Amino acid sequence: MEYRLNKKKLLEILAQWNPFLKKKVHLIACGGTAMTLLDVKPSTKDVDFIVPDIAEYKHLIGTIKKLDYKLVTANGWLRKGDIFRFDLFPGKRIHTTELLRSPMEPGNHRLLVEFTRIYVGILNEYDLIASKLMRGTRVDFEDCLMLVKASREALDIKLLEAHFHELVSYDISEKRIGRHMEFFIERLREEKLYDG
DSSP states (O other), X not given: OOOSEEXXXXXXXXXXXXXXXXXXXXXXXXXXXXXXXXXXXSEESSEEEEEOSHHHHHHHHHHXXXXXXXXXXXXXXXXXXXXXXXXXXXXXXXXXXXXXXXXXXXXXXXXXXXXXXXXXXEEOHHHHHHHXXXXXXXXXXXXXXXXXXXXXXXXXXXXHHHHHHHHXXXXXXXXXXXXXXXXXXXXXXXXXXXXX
């Protein structure tokens, strides 16, 4: 039995949801899901999507409930017999992190694929990396390094640093979480990915 989900299988599941939806739903991949869809990581354990439009979010939740998905965590939906949980975040939130701007604003995501009713986008690298650094697990740091390596040409580390600090300034644990960027910059220097 597979315990990780690859890009092909994930898109197959979304294609199965598509005909059950009555209207368009925008899904913006974040976390490990975005990395898998960007071909940075071969697979992901759980599926993370932001659904920026609240009406679309409600419609999607109503639809997947009819497909026998049950709420198993604060944002996680799982169907009996499946092993992959779908974490669906309404608005501009990923877990406990509130993004500065909607993923639907110009430049905040890129289109991956569009079915008749499901639009699948990928969150921009600045929000992807910043939201992972806010969680700050060892795996998150490794994922962020992989993202920097994959986006090296397009990524401005100074801009990433400023973006992270603006994002973290709204968190109650600002001082503690703010140090995550210092550790990450140090890792980038060690890996010769940044000399600033």
